Amino acid sequence: MTKPDTEMLETLFQDARRTPPDLPEGLMDRIMADALAQQPAAGPRGWRAIWLAIGGAPAVGGLVTATAVGFWIGVAPPSNLPDIAAQIITGTTLATLDEGSAPELSAFGWDIEEG
Amino acid sequence: MxxxxxxxxxxxxxxxxxxxxxxxxxxxxxxxxxxxxxxxxxxxxxxxxxxxxxxxxxxxxxxxxxxxxxxxxxxxxxxxxxxxxxxxxxxxxxxxxxxxxxxPLAEITEPADMAESAEAKLQRGARLDALQTALETLPDRQRQAVVLRHIEGLANPEIAAILDIGVEAVESLTARGKRALAKLLGGQRDALGYDDDKT
Missing domain, CATH: 1.10.1740.10 (RNA polymerase sigma factor, region 2, helix turn helix motif)
Known part of the structure; x- marks a missing residue:
């Protein structure tokens, strides 16, 4: 391989690199159509994404049930639970904190320890 | 990741x-x-x-x-x-x-009559046609290696991965391919206009 031949070949390669072949008409469109036809569907967005993120219908069903049960316990509590709803509605309280009955609180308890 | x-x-x-x-x-x-x-x-x-x-x-x-x-x-x-x-x-x-x-094998291994076609064309398009004609005379693997290395501009390790061969084999294929191309095209220097404008 003589030097001039090598140089000529390099020039030809450079020309080939600078001159990419023209694409056949419509090839890019056909490939794009293939790409879109094969593309997996996009993931959900917005409220639907939140709906699925918290577990979908089963999870929401559980939340609704828990809310209803909680509300019912609040309205009609079992006998061994305090009737908090009634207290809220009627304003009565079961116990009050008598300010005079509590020992006076002071910082760090120095006064108790040191007499 | x-x-x-x-x-x-x-x-x-x-x-x-x-x-x-x-x-x-x-x-x-x-x-x-x-x-x-x-x-x-x-x-x-x-x-x-x-x-x-x-x-x-x-x-x-x-x-x-x-x-x-x-x-x-x-x-x-x-x-x-x-x-x-x-x-x-x-x-x-x-x-x-x-x-x-x-x-028939002879139709593939023997280059087309490049002298005639090249003499008729002195433009760059004709030179590229001559290069393409010469490329098509190379064995499949040599041709792929030469195109990947010298026209697509890929590095030898990547070509090795593409052709599923070693880097040394890539070097050997491209060297043999270039020698063959230079021999085929070297005889067409005048026809391709290389002695005229040195391009």
Whole structure:
């Protein structure tokens, strides 16, 4: 391989690199159509994404049930639970904190320890 | 994937990032991949096969395989372009084998009458035609290696991965290919206009 031949070949390669072949008409469109036809569907967005993120219908069903049960316990509590709803509605309280009955609180308890 | 690794992927193989976006349903990624990859795939297939219709079929088939594998693509295992060139190389090899089954060997191994065609053409397009004609006389693997190395501009390790051979084998293939091309085209210097304008 003589030097001039090598140089000529390099020039030809450079020309080939600078001159990419023209694409056949419509090839890019056909490939794009293939790409879109094969593309997996996009993931959900917005409220639907939140709906699925918290577990979908089963999870929401559980939340609704828990809310209803909680509300019912609040309205009609079992006998061994305090009737908090009634207290809220009627304003009565079961116990009050008598300010005079509590020992006076002071910082760090120095006064108790040191007499 | 660590932050450093994802940074490397974005810089080393932006096509892999686009492919991941494509698999998530991003239509813009589909368009970018199509625009980026189609000319490269078609260019390689055309230079190896020398037939636009066949190159078109190979291009569409190779990219179809890419779209199908996209959801299962593992980022970091291989570059998208390397994988794609490998698919194209194999599709081209299959077609060349089928061709050899139909065409007498002499018609492939002997170059076309380059002297006549080259004498009639002194423009760059004619030189590229002469290069293409000469390329088509090379054995399949030599031709693929020369096109990948000297026209597509890929590095030898990437070509080795594409052709599934060692780097030394790539060097050997490209060296033999260049020698053969220089010998074929060297005799056509005057006809190709190289002694006239030194370009």
């Amino acid at each position: 660590s932050l450093d690794a994802s940074f490397d992927v974005v810089h080393d193989d932006p096509d892999a990032v686009l492919l991941a976006r494509y698999a998530q349903g991003d239509a813009a990624a589909a368009r970018l991949l199509t625009v980026n990859l189609t000319p490269r795939v078609f260019g390689h297939a055309l230079r190896v096969l020398g037939d636009a219709a066949e190159a078109e079929d190979v291009t569409q088939e190779a990219l179809m395989r890419l779209w199908k594998i996209a959801p299962d693509w593992r980022i970091g295992e291989a570059k998208v372009s390397t994988w794609l060139y490998r698919v194209v190389a194999n599709l081209c090899t299959d077609r060349l084998r089928k061709r050899r089954g139909n065409v």
